Amino acid sequence: MSSPLTIADVGEFEVIARLKQRFARSGVGIVRGIGDDTAVLRPSPGYLVLATTDAAVEGVHFLRASTTPRLLGQRVLAVNLSDIAAMGGIPRWALVSLSLPETTPLDFIDDLAAGLGEEAARFGVGIVGGNLARSPERLVLDLTLLGEGEPDRVVYRTGARAGDRVLVTGTLGDAAAGLAVLLGDAPSGLPGADELIGRQRLPTPRVEAGRVIARSGLATAMIDVSDGLASDLGHLCEDNGLGATVFADQLPLSAAIQTLAATVGRDPLDWALHGGEDYELLLTAPSERVAQLTAAVQAVGVRLTDVGEMTERAGIWLQRPGGQREPLRGTLWRHF
Amino acid sequence: MSSPLTIADVGEFEVIARLKQRFARSGVGIVRGIGDDTAVLRPSPGYLVLATTDAAVEGVHFLRASTTPRLLGQRVLAVNLSDIAAMGGIPRWALVSLSLPETTPLDFIDDLAAGLGEEAARFGVGIVGGNLARSPERLVLDLTLLGEGEPDRVVYRTGARAGDRVLVTGTLGDAAAGLAVLLGDAPSGLPGADELIGRQRLPTPRVEAGRVIARSGLATAMIDVSDGLASDLGHLCEDNGLGATVFADQLPLSAAIQTLAATVGRDPLDWALHGGEDYELLLTAPSERVAQLTAAVQAVGVRLTDVGEMTERAGIWLQRPGGQREPLRGTLWRHF
Numbered sequence: 051m052s053s054p055l056t057i058a059d060v061g062e063f064e065v066i067a068r069l070k071q072r073f074a075r076s077g078v079g080i081v082r083g084i085g086d087d088t089a090v091l092r093p094s095p096g097y098l099v100l101a102t103t104d105a106a107v108e109g110v111h112f113l114r115a116s117t118t119p120r121l122l123g124q125r126v127l128a129v130n131l132s133d134i135a136a137m138g139g140i141p142r143w144a145l146v147s148l149s150l151p152e153t154t155p156l157d158f159i160d161d162l163a164a165g166l167g168e169e170a171a172r173f174g175v176g177i178v179g180g181n182l183a184r185s186p187e188r189l190v191l192d193l194t195l196l197g198e199g200e201p202d203r204v205v206y207r208t209g210a211r212a213g214d215r216v217l218v219t220g221t222l223g224d225a226a227a228g229l230a231v232l233l234g235d236a237p238s239g240l241p242g243a244d245e246l247i248g249r250q251r252l253p254t255p256r257v258e259a260g261r262v263i264a265r266s267g268l269a270t271a272m273i274d275v276s277d278g279l280a281s282d283l284g285h286l287c288e289d290n291g292l293g294a295t296v297f298a299d300q301l302p303l304s305a306a307i308q309t310l311a312a313t314v315g316r317d318p319l320d321w322a323l324h325g326g327e328d329y330e331l332l333l334t335a336p337s338e339r340v341a342q343l344t345a346a347v348q349a350v351g352v353r354l355t356d357v358g359e360m361t362e363r364a365g366i367w368l369q370r371p372g373g374q375r376e377p378l379r380g381t382l383w384r385h386f
Numbered sequence: 387m388s389s390p391l392t393i394a395d396v397g398e399f400e401v402i403a404r405l406k407q408r409f410a411r412s413g414v415g416i417v418r419g420i421g422d423d424t425a426v427l428r429p430s431p432g433y434l435v436l437a438t439t440d441a442a443v444e445g446v447h448f449l450r451a452s453t454t455p456r457l458l459g460q461r462v463l464a465v466n467l468s469d470i471a472a473m474g475g476i477p478r479w480a481l482v483s484l485s486l487p488e489t490t491p492l493d494f495i496d497d498l499a500a501g502l503g504e505e506a507a508r509f510g511v512g513i514v515g516g517n518l519a520r521s522p523e524r525l526v527l528d529l530t531l532l533g534e535g536e537p538d539r540v541v542y543r544t545g546a547r548a549g550d551r552v553l554v555t556g557t558l559g560d561a562a563a564g565l566a567v568l569l570g571d572a573p574s575g576l577p578g579a580d581e582l583i584g585r586q587r588l589p590t591p592r593v594e595a596g597r598v599i600a601r602s603g604l605a606t607a608m609i610d611v612s613d614g615l616a617s618d619l620g621h622l623c624e625d626n627g628l629g630a631t632v633f634a635d636q637l638p639l640s641a642a643i644q645t646l647a648a649t650v651g652r653d654p655l656d657w658a659l660h661g662g663e664d665y666e667l668l669l670t671a672p673s674e675r676v677a678q679l680t681a682a683v684q685a686v687g688v689r690l691t692d693v694g695e696m697t698e699r700a701g702i703w704l705q706r707p708g709g710q711r712e713p714l715r716g717t718l719w720r721h722f
Binding site for chain 1: 417418421422423424425426427428429431434435436437438439440441443445446447469470472473475479481482483485514515516517519520521522523524526528530532533535537540542543544608609610625
């Protein structure tokens, strides 16, 4: 049996040629993709350009043993898409920087590229450039995503006012609960457990909901929930010089997380408030606009839930059904 | 004596806050810089957007012991600037993705950021976003640079015609000769040795010359010399389906490289043809435009030298003064 071909066997230029061929598909506004000194892009007249970057480091953000290269490719794009979604933007063009050991099998790169390409096609993104470098021990996958947005429609983190409602898309805590299952801290056989694991492995960036929210002009501020509601609401409060109250009984929980929490005797709110990687959208809007906003988001198949209120008074509070309040400290999702 | 503060001591958010403050300076077209889910940029009406990415991996592209964090920050931006220069573009906005060990001293990050900021200011670039991640063993610095260019002025790798002259900015081989000095393969005390080392440590991206070349409309194709003249001329020939002849006695050599080569008994052409990291511009133009082009580039203080000719016949040849020709194979600069 022969061992699989690696990058060292075929060389860098062969790998680049394969990637160039795979990503050759044309897209919106691509004058020149991979293969020149830079990508050349034609922005839509009158639109702003959005730019974000996020990395996945082997052994830190993922383990080769517990993911697949295809999922890894999809996931790193999904996480960046979520940032474009949080501005209400249209994702357009990606640049991929791959640093990896020379012993990496070609199949691994092909599968990673397939995952990237699949997710890119799904969201109308063109992969227009990149870099290939050697990294002795670990794969580091760095992705930069560019998007576009209408100047009077981009939704920033700032703009929230005291009295605005706090709204969130989808359900919270599923990715953290899925991680608990993956780590063996919760049983894997329960109904819905696979759904939780799926949300951990590959989040669904809320691009379409973000577009609807931006185009409606009804939201005052928006952020994506990557580090957990408590932490990301903390950023929103800090950036607006406001506080917030979150109502515990209004937090949107999936049936799967409730089943799992009941089985292991945990409060599902721990996952919903402090679990990271949900990649839902967290936004604010004046109360008189909430019904219209909720209907608009529902129209694209996404639930929008009113979970609290922005307040003049600093601090973030969790209010229980009985009326008692406790400070909701952002257990910051530390990457170090 | 207390040990220096590290990222682990102060946490990720403190580091981000410091970087945010350092890079808060506004720039051209920056609606929102670091601090939101994405940067928000206003492209110049009618211009194309250029996008490129390049990485520096510790132990592969640099050694902490033989560079300084400031130089490292400057260099990774310079290398990306060279790609924008090779399109004739205007550099505008950068995103920096830093993956590094938690034991990295804060001072190191501050100096790296200072180097980045210094080089950015020099070239009118705004640092508008980034990412911070943990990388257990090695620092990986990934930079994405965006620029702009006039649609009818951007210079691609394609567009060269048989009979076009081959031109190059500056001098060739200095960075490779500087590396030889740094590695102890050549003596360090000779006149000009420091200049060679300087060119290896921090290349000068030919942004201004690239702009002059693009605006003149006189060049037919352009690339930057990152992997050595033989290799990058190889790319240019391949992308245009042409061959080329290079005249050995026309290659621009600095006084420093000639002194060093004579001392160690080496042919300076080895460095000039096959050494990487010069980051000069390599371009083609019809012979009747060469004088005008050379004068225009000279006007911004950069030498432009006619070193050869694009040919219908495939293959790249080096022609010696006596008239004998030898095939000039691109000794590809392998990153693996």
